[in-house]
Amino acid sequence: MTDNALLPASVDLTAVVAAEPDPLLFATVSGAHLYGFPSRDSDVDLRGVHLLPAEALVGLREPEETRSRMWFEDGVEMDLVTHDLRKFVRLMLRRNGYVLEQLLSPLVVHTGAAHRELAALAPGVITRHHAHHYRGFAGTQWRLYAKNRELKPLLYTFRVLLTGIHLMRTGEIQADLPTLYDEVGLGPDYLPGLIEVKAAAEHGPAPVDPGRAEADIEALHIRLDEAQAASKLPDAPTAYDALHDFVVRARLGN
Template sequence: MNIPPSISTIIWQQPYPFLFTIISGSHLYGFPSPDSDYDLRGVHILPVQEVIGLETGNETIEVSEVCEALEIDLVTHDVKKFFLMLLKKNGYVLEQLYSPLILTTSPEHEELKFIAKNCITRHHSYHYIGFAATQWKLFEKEQPHRVKPLLYVYRVLLTGIYLMQTGIIESNLIQLNQVFNLPYIPDLIVQKLSGLENSNLSDFNVNFHQKEYERLRYQLQEAYELSTLPEAPSAKAALHNLLVRLRVCVS
């Protein structure tokens, strides 16, 4: 994909070196509208003196800017905070780590991808069940109904099912639907791609999509029960060692 120059400018303006930066949001999920903003995510590395001293650096950096009519939101976490989130049932940070839309990378980024495979557990299903429920409630309460939260519902549920079945993070709804073959997904994506970010649905059947939401939620629960993924992460020692090396490198 073509990366607007203003994105690179914002990345290089940040005060700390990056382990990696990626594009998340609708661009990662496969359905950006023409006016979609760019959600940038990443991991920065605080130097030792900003970790052990009385004055510590920012564990989280958030930047929101509008550059040439382009809205850009950047959120990065320090490596320790990110590693601790990896050890929890947090599918969102896994999706960031394995995003194919990479802006900056490093050899340690690749190493972390390998280590983080041992952070994936059966219990990540709770993240996706909860996220889908939140998006469905948002979708239900809005009148008229918007296409974006409905696409998020399907994207989240399919990502969760696929993760439970394969142990692989796949965030792109177009790629996921090549596996699940839901016939209504392409039309919903076309509506999102051709309209504005907050476009309303056309030719919409609420009861049909509610039944599909419930069916896929049950399928995710069933995939969790049948999953052979581990009960708990086993990557803590490897993450610790990588964290120490990264701190030393930027001290």
């Protein structure tokens, strides 16, 4: 389990995972904790993969491929979403950066050999078209910021654009905004200050001139377009057969 000091010490995340009705291949922390800008009152977003028994997929009843629940534990809002392995792998094959970030999150609550094998296959699904995922996500968050001028959607906009640019350049998933700024050298100079403000409160206005923010976001969109055009990533996943074999073996317990 992760020892990240930003996670609430009062919540036993291992116990939360152990209470799930079907075995979990993995569970990780996503959301603001993964992105590097949690506040003291941020909820805890747990994401993972459960493994349905074979009879749940071959019988007459509709399988519970996605499970989602929200609750409060010791005053902390918890948000748990898991997908059955087959659905999760299909999402991986659909240029979905969100599930790759969950799979490769360094904030690990539960893991095992299957998790490690699946993570090792992740590079084989990354394509140049993952830029579309991050471009679209950025557009959604920017529209939220334009409506309410709040800091949270602005940080999300910066985060997904920088993650997309880095992915197109390197083929590697990096979701932590401070790392993207400090080590990768991406983002405007006022970004660390915005992260500090977000740490104090989950919601509030963005202390930055909207015109400057818009210009910086537009510049990052251009850099994402350029990075995609220059990317050496393939046009299609290369790990389909290996992922198919993995799902079959995991389901049958081989």
